[in-house]
Amino acid sequence: MGSVKLEKVHDCLWEIPKEDAMQVPGRIYADQRSIDFLREEGKAKQWDALVQVRNVACLPGIQQASLAMADIHPGYGFPIGGVGAFDLETGVVTIAGVGFDINCGVRTMVVDIARDEIERRKKELANALFETVPAGLGSTGSLKLSKKEIDHVLREGARFSLERGYGIPEDLQFVEEEGSVDGADPDCVSMHAKERQFKQVGTLGSGNHYLEVQYVEEIFDEEAAAAFGLDRDQVVVSIHTGSRALGHQIGTDYLKVLRRASEKYHIPILEAELVAAPIKSPEGERYIAAVKAGINCAFANRQAIGGLVRKAFHRIFAIKDEEIHTLYEVGHNNLKFERHTVNGMEKELLIHRKGATRAFGPGRPEVPQRYREVGHPVLVGGTMGTASYVLVGTERGMEETFGSAVHGAGRLKSRKRALREYRGERIIGDLSKQGILVKVHSKRGAAEEAPGAYKDVDHVVSIMEGAGVNKRVVRLRPLICVKG
Amino acid sequence: MDDNRKPERGHETLDHTADMGLRGWGPGIPEAFEEIALAMFELIAEPGYEAGTYETSIRCQGRDLDELLVEFLNTLLAQADIDDVVYRSVNISGVKHGGETWEMDAVAFGTPRELAKEYLRAEVKAATYCGVLVEETDTGMWETRCVVDL
Structure with a gap:
């Protein structure tokens, strides 16, 4: 498995x-140290992120390159940190490129x-x-919904919560897609999914999800800051x-489909998880709508x-x-229809970002007016x-990565190993x-x-900065951290 | 672990960089399935909370044993969320193979989450096909493996 050729x-x-x-x-955006680590990890275990980059490159209709951002680690079919762009006529949509936590973001x-x-x-x-x-396993949200109302959440997105009195109208200008995408079809989402969710709107969850109060510790780019x-x-x-x-x-339902x-x-x-359907097929269209x-x-x-x-x-x-103003909100497990230039031709593509953040640079119409420069x-x-960190995208990033960035640090040690080595109280x-x-x-958390x-x-x-595809703007340091 | 000294049935967790691998074993398919489910339940809530009286019937299908296992674990995850409970055990009453499908009936026993609050550990997003395995070993035992996404 560790035989991936690299230049x-x-x-x-x-x-x-x-x-x-x-x-x-x-x-793969990586330096020698990261490459050595990935090679070792691939050799030692059956999970090899480099093999996953290569596998994604074999999917029909993929454009330009199968990409991995610098926080690459093994995922399910796609590496975490993976980006794949697909032609709408010949390309596919794959569940591995989105994962089980759709539009997880910050x-x-x-x-x-x-x-x-x-x-x-x-x-x-x-x-x-x-x-x-509300945070932690099984916590329920303060937004009390009926099972029927969940369909409105799925169609309206952030607007639904705003209308229920959460946040201020100005927020939506600074959310990716203004907090709602067209083409969402609640009929493509199973009853099981809706029954699991209607009590959970407005909850943080557990695992690596968090809420942090932070301050700006260092500024790298005065103009952007x-x-x-x-x-x-x-x-x-x-x-x-x-x-x-x-x-x-x-994710569970469509994996089977x-x-x-x-x-x-x-x-x-x-x-196993790198399963796909043509973008223009009934299965692909239903998955995208879900x-x-x-x-x-x-x-x-x-x-x-x-x-x-x-409120707090x-x-x-x-x-x-x-x-309290929303600076921005952006997801890192997503499917997006976006226009990009490939081989000198501008065209619409379906972009998968699995543990990768959209990072549109100067001038893009999707960027809110206030930040467009x-x-x-x-x-x-x-x-x-x-x-x-708060970063920005660059022109070079638009060309090389379809306007993408890292999403976090990336895991180094397994949870089991972390539990062996660390104590929650300590x-x-x-x-x-x-x-x-x-x-x-949870102290175990x-x-x-x-x-x-x-x-x-x-x-x-x-x-990412060394490669010229993302630029550091500021570094944030935590003061308070709330976790599930 | 030395195979000769392994108990008749059991379960354990296995290392995975971002998530967690689960393994169950037993004298037959039902036992190996029940055991891997126990490994998942213990990941969700540490044993020790009071036994509740909640029980629910589960039915699932798969076109092969791998799919049946993933379906089984995911059905348990979904049902626990819907009913707001944590499961502590599951009894498989039958595994049937007919035509192109495998079918399984089970009863899961649990406690309302509220009563197990102090024991909750991790949220499992889904059982995946990564490294999934349902296999009869050389010793005639059955083994199940699956990685769950946390």
Whole structure:
């Protein structure tokens, strides 16, 4: 399995040359250290992210290259950090390129309160956030929905939560797709999926999902930081969650559908989850319409949590809703129809981003007017003890990566190994000494998500910047972290 | 683990970088399925909470044993979410193979999540086909394997 041929393009980019069944080459944003790690990991275990990059390159209709961002690690069929663009006529849609947490993503909000004031009342604020935002396994949302209303969530996205009194109208301008995609069809989503979700809108979930109060620790790009309204020490809140159980069930349901479609349309199955249907087939169209419903569900969820975060801040600081502004919200497990230039020709493509963030650079019409000269903020989550980043896309990124960026640090150690090596209480104690207040529903969760279980996020973003496809704007450091 | 000293039936978790591998074994297909389900339940909630009286019937189908296993685990995940419970055990009453499908009937026993709150560990998003295996071993035992996405 570890026999993937690799050629160095430059210090931050490696290529798997096109051969055999590959339709395009594979390209991995990595330095020597990352490549050595991936090779070792591939040899030692049956999960090889480099093989996954190569397998994706074999799918029909893939354009330009099968890509992996610098936070690459093994996923299901697609590597995490994988990007694949497909021609609408000859291409396929694959469930592996979206995963089980549809439109999982990050919203960051800017808070008009000085950092020292937050420091003074940190404990109270942490408690307020912990009590106000439902998190952890089986938590139920404060948005009480009937089973029928879930269809509105799936069609309307963030607008649904806004109309229910969560957040302010201005939020939607700063959410990718303005918080709602067209073409979502609730009829393509099973009753099971809806029954699992209707109690969960407005919940954070568990695992690597979090809510953090952070501050701007360092500025790298003054111009972009000014456009984003981010000064040194500026306080922000970041919400990392997705479509919850609805997305999981859509994934489960369509895995079966696409397994059969792969056989029906003679698409070779190179790995169990790498199953697909032609974009223009009944199975492909239904899956896309279901994913769009999942995308809207995640938008509604983050909008609801954004509203709850404002309530918690109001409780402690009597701050008005309008004094907390949405900087941006962007997903990292997505399907998108986008226009890009391939071989000098502009055309519409279906882009899969699995653990990769959209990063549209300057001038794109999808970027909100306020940010159009610099590109939209790209929100990259770190681990609870380390940093998060705000990046921007570049012209080069538009050409090379279809406007994509990393999404986080990427896991280094398995959860089992993390549990063996770390103790939840100890991690929480160590972070507290560094000024980071952690509130968790599960201590085991804290051990599994220990900073040492992840790759170094500084290293990951430096590779993307070194390759010229993403640019660092600011680094954020956590003050409070709430987890499931 | 040395095969000779292995108990008649059992389960364990296996390493996976981002997620978790599960393994069950037993004298027959039903036992190996029940055991891997136990491994999943223990991942969701640490044993020790009070036994509840909740029970529900589960029926699932697959065109082969691999698909039946993934369906079985995913049906349990979905039903637990819908009913707001954690399961502590499952009894498989029958596995049938007819024509091109495998069918399974089971009863799952659980406790309302509210009562197991202190014991909850991790949210399992889905059982996947990654590394899935249902196999009769040389010793005549059955083994099941699956990776779950966390």
